[in-house]
Amino acid sequence: MRKGEINMIIRRELLCAKVKEKLDLGRILLYEPYKNILVKFKELRIDINAKDFDPVAKVYDGLLSVPSEIREYYEALLGVTSYYHHSQGGRGKYLEKKIASSFETCSLDIELSKLPFWLEQPSLHKKKGIFTQQGLSSDEKKILRTIEWDWIGDRDVNTDVGSVIQDKKTIVLVELKNRVDTGGVAGRREIWTSEKFGIFVEYLKSNKKLFRKNDKKFSLAELLKSFGIENLEIYIGILFDKGDNPATVKSDKVNGFYSSSKQGFEYLQNLIKQNSKIKIIGKDSENLQIKLGLTYSNLKVKIGALYGNDITLKLFRKSFPVSDLLLLRYDDIWLSQLITIDERAVLLKHKNNYTLTFLDLLKRDKELRIKYDTVISSECGEPELKEIVKYLFDKYIAIFEDKLLPDGEEKTRYLADVIQVLCAAEA
Numbered sequence: 001m002r003k004g005e006i007n008m009i010i011r012r013e014l015l016c017a018k019v020k021e022k023l024d025l026g027r028i029l030l031y032e033p034y035k036n037i038l039v040k041f042k043e044l045r046i047d048i049n050a051k052d053f054d055p056v057a058k059v060y061d062g063l064l065s066v067p068s069e070i071r072e073y074y075e076a077l078l079g080v081t082s083y084y085h086h087s088q089g090g091r092g093k094y095l096e097k098k099i100a101s102s103f104e105t106c107s108l109d110i111e112l113s114k115l116p117f118w119l120e121q122p123s124l125h126k127k128k129g130i131f132t133q134q135g136l137s138s139d140e141k142k143i144l145r146t147i148e149w150d151w152i153g154d155r156d157v158n159t160d161v162g163s164v165i166q167d168k169k170t171i172v173l174v175e176l177k178n179r180v181d182t183g184g185v186a187g188r189r190e191i192w193t194s195e196k197f198g199i200f201v202e203y204l205k206s207n208k209k210l211f212r213k214n215d216k217k218f219s220l221a222e223l224l225k226s227f228g229i230e231n232l233e234i235y236i237g238i239l240f241d242k243g244d245n246p247a248t249v250k251s252d253k254v255n256g257f258y259s260s261s262k263q264g265f266e267y268l269q270n271l272i273k274q275n276s277k278i279k280i281i282g283k284d285s286e287n288l289q290i291k292l293g294l295t296y297s298n299l300k301v302k303i304g305a306l307y308g309n310d311i312t313l314k315l316f317r318k319s320f321p322v323s324d325l326l327l328l329r330y331d332d333i334w335l336s337q338l339i340t341i342d343e344r345a346v347l348l349k350h351k352n353n354y355t356l357t358f359l360d361l362l363k364r365d366k367e368l369r370i371k372y373d374t375v376i377s378s379e380c381g382e383p384e385l386k387e388i389v390k391y392l393f394d395k396y397i398a399i400f401e402d403k404l405l406p407d408g409e410e411k412t413r414y415l416a417d418v419i420q421v422l423c424a425a426e427a
Helices: 025-046 055-060 068-086 094-101 112-120 122-131 138-145 184-192 197-206 220-226 249-255 258-273 309-316 322-326 332-350 354-364 366-377 382-396 411-426
Strands: 106-111 149-151 158-165 170-179 209-213 216-219 231-240 278-284 289-294 297-307
Touching (some): 025 068, 025 094, 025 332, 025 354, 025 411, 068 332, 094 106, 094 122, 094 158, 094 170, 106 112, 106 122, 112 122, 112 209, 112 220, 158 309, 170 309, 184 197, 184 231, 184 258, 197 220, 197 231, 197 278, 197 297, 216 220, 220 297, 249 258, 249 297, 258 278, 258 289, 258 297, 297 309, 309 322, 332 354, 354 366, 382 411
Parallel strands (some): 231 297
Antiparallel strands (some): 149 209, 209 216, 278 289, 289 297
16 A cells, blocks of 8 residues: 555544543533434444335435436435434533533523522532433432422413532523524514513512422522522523624624614513513613612512523623634545435445445454454544554455545545544544
């Protein structure tokens, strides 16, 4: 094998090739859903029957009319991408989980009815939010089942993330939107009115009893006082503009739904003015923020909008660029998806491909199995990857037939990518 050919190999940055036990929480949030996808993609590369289309789908999707020279590629493209777009696990609430994992007392899915549980068991609440109830131990599930607090309110309300700032005696709740153009006109306005903020304001206006422990009942303000909380902050947080840049009021005005937030902000002010128990003690109309005081409690309340880096500043009380939430950039998904499309197209056409060829050789060659294990143990290290590809080319070059190589691909680099994607699925 010529030196120039081996230098064509590119070592990919694959999260699922790494040792899971050594990953931090932020990466584990991606690892699990990525791994599930990669395992399914492997099945699509090696099993011709892993995906089929019923007669109606064949007509609707054009499989019966596509030109014969690209039929297998088109069928592979449909099969692989349709699976990927239906595999929602892990994508939902990823950013919320990433934010919650970045600060010890930050949690997600804060239900008003479960506020006492969050304040009493912040670590358990956070663990349940990130890993769901399935990730809890039997003892932890028992704590959930036997919580002492009753909810006696009417309408419950939840927010995406929340943080308890103990030294500031403050709770911060944030309903997140990924981009300025997320949610639509009605969705943005409803956060301020009947669906989110309006519910909190109604409970604060009435001082209605919402919680009960044993025989004692608590309103929202009374509950927070009992836990030593003096400040309640509730926000809508808009993370990014239409690109990957932190959102701003300006970008929301130009490309988002700022006007809908403005309408909701005005609605909220009118709602507050209708009651003598709650009053506005500060207002920033441009940035859509108000400060409220209660006549019956020392609790101070802030409600408003946050943009970009101000979200994490409020949640963590320290600087944390929201762009850092997007720094975990790995090659697992795009590479495995493209390799799987190519490999499945070849499988449909020739009943064989480089993945099957490599797996068959693994059964027959002990030395190859040792080298493959070394590649996995090295987390697809470049020297180990080059060594196994060189071994395959020196000993089995004829088996990796040119007809199995997708058009336009360089054999050395393509085989290295096939091996890396397989490693990521099997590591």
